[in-house]
Amino acid sequence: MEEAEATTQGSTVEDWTRALAESTGSPGGGAGTGLMLAVAASLTSMVAGYSGGEDDGGKPSEIRTRAQALRREALQLADDDASASKAFGAAFRLEPGPERDEAVRRASLEAAASSAVLGERAIEAIDDLAWLATKGNRSLVADVVVAFGALRAAVAGARTNVSFDLGSLRSTGDSLDTVRRQQPDLWAAVQKLNGAMDRIDAVTARIDHRAAPTDSA
DSSP, rough: OOOOOOOOTTSSSHHHHHHHHSSOOOOOHHHHHHHHHHHHHHHHHHHHHHHOOTSSSSSHHHHHHHHHHHHHHHHHHHHHHHHHHHHHHHHTTTSEEEEEEHHHHHHHHHHHHHHHHHHHHHHHHHHHHHHHHHSOOOHHHHHHHHHHHHHHHHHHEEEHHHHHHHHHGGGGGGOHHOOOOOOOOHHHHHHHHHHHHHHHHHHHHHHHHOOGGGGGG
């Protein structure tokens, strides 16, 4: 009897991480990236729920609503990536030839596009977490830094996966210059995600002394 597929929404953490630990690639790094985004969104929601006052204009409530929606979407994106990983692996197992090249090209572009969407969602989450970093409940600054760590992992994962998937097109005979010309949006997504990591690092650096005061003692 075939073992049920592990999903972020239908499996326990124990079962999902056990599946991640197997040498199957489904779930793999892309699914892990989605899970990290869900962790960041969950912590954002928690901090927002503890934040707010009479003069906040309802901002924490808005942030919490967006974060909760992002948590659900991130889990779905993680499961979508796990499915895409199967197609990606299957394409590379085909015998060399035109059929394999076409399968690899299609699977690589679909995987890159999926990771780019996840990365874009992660980028969109930066502003809300940055707001909480300066205006949220100061007692939860450590949770904000942890959330930024998870968010950075999601951004870094998405950036690396998009780049790797685009690079995989070289196995079909394309050069990176050709890929850049033919896939300008996906190519630009990698650079945008690099910039997002720099922004996260800058915001985190400004609040880390509050989250980890022993470092300055």
